[in-house]
Amino acid sequence: MTIATTAKGDKKPTAKRGMMENVLEQFNTAADKINLHPSIRKILSITNNELIVHFPVKMDNGDVEIFTGYRVQHNNALGPYKGGLRYHPTVDIDAARALAMWMTWKTSLAGLPYGGGKGGIQLDPSLYSKNELERITRRFTFALADNIGPEHDIPAPDVNTNAQTMAWMADTYMSTRPPAERSANQHVVTGKPAGSGGLEGRDRATGYGVYLSIKFWAEYNKLDLNGKKYIVQGFGNVGYWASHFLEKEGAKLVAVQDAFGSIQNQEGLNVEDLFNYSRENSGSIVDFLNSKPLDSKDFFGVDCDICIPAALGNQITEKNAHTIKAKLIAEGANGPTNVEGEKILLERGVVIIPDILCNSGGVVGSYFEWLQNRNGELWMLDEVMAKLDKKLKESFNKVYAYSESKSMDMRTAAYCIAIERIAQAYVQRGIFP
The missing domain is CATH 3.40.50.10860 (Leucine Dehydrogenase, chain A, domain 1)
Known part of the structure; x- marks a missing residue:
């Protein structure tokens, strides 16, 4: 041996730098x-x-x-x-x-x-x-x-x-x-298969939340998503489901990047066909039918209306932020935009829906699963999706209103709301001893 x-x-490690x-x-x-x-x-x-x-x-x-x-x-x-x-x-x-x-x-x-x-x-x-x-x-x-x-x-x-x-x-x-x-500890983890205590719809919750964030922002700005072009970095669970729901709104997926490479088609890539292709090719999107290869360094510069970084952290930086043509960035990943890159984007008038709001559908879904296990209940898919919709809309409205009233970007607004809630808990409870 x-x-x-x-x-x-x-x-x-490189992706976590900074x-x-x-x-x-x-x-x-x-x-x-x-x-x-x-x-x-x-x-x-x-x-x-x-x-x-x-x-x-x-x-x-x-x-x-x-x-x-x-x-x-x-x-x-x-x-x-x-x-x-x-x-x-x-x-x-x-x-x-x-x-x-x-x-x-x-x-x-x-x-x-x-x-x-x-x-x-x-x-x-x-x-x-x-x-x-x-x-x-x-x-x-x-x-x-x-x-x-x-x-x-x-x-x-x-x-x-x-x-x-x-x-x-x-x-x-x-x-x-x-x-x-043993049976009372099933909710030690969430995101389990539906047949093993998992929640119906938990698989799509994060991507659905990304889609809803984009939809809510568009509604506030009186924009129709039909015909809008979007690009997605990372075509795993989050990227796929966000694309799945956006396609139903008539939006067009024009470029995708994953760990294997990048592809594009300004006429639109079929989301379901691409998903099935990637599953049949060890997760790779490369050489998908009716797509053209794209140099990975040019991905964020693709002409589009919406950009969804749904891979790893620190992907949008001061090195590529100036090339981004999208007017809206919806952060499906955690920390995909670094501080320097964000400053460039905000100066250019690009709106960023921050990760702690945009991809929170996953943890909200996890909370529902935790409750379901804890209470010995079984929730149906339509009930779960309705609860997600309501919860995520409350969060988005809260952040958007705070951002507008304080004249600050959405990330800072989201942080202020989150930190104030925790601070209140410390003020009310005190600090031991």
């Missing part, structure tokens, strides 16, 4: 606007807990690899920590810190009884078999077991994790509990 000290395909600096600058900008008390600013500027675990897993060939997993718990003033787990080479402690902090603002803005957490494993899942990924997931869950729980910290899917990942996690976690408590 041989032991490898790092996972296959590990490489120096994420923590971005989220702190965004936080401090909003904190200044609302004159946040210095003591509360100190608390919210740091994380509560940070866990790094190293664990061995036997591969299909009998070799053992050592993996590194992370879970950062930023703040729980409003309720249990909540946030996804991602499997990606860019996962490290700094990325987890930034993402956990974003989750705190996201759950607060949505009015949920949650705080923020995030984490994952530093690996490229495409290099492992399904059996290997199951063993990796179960071993990671076992390592986290004393630090997660349905009333303490509730993970969910994120980049390169899905309903199957959550089913493995739930089963492993419940297996570590006493027999009498």
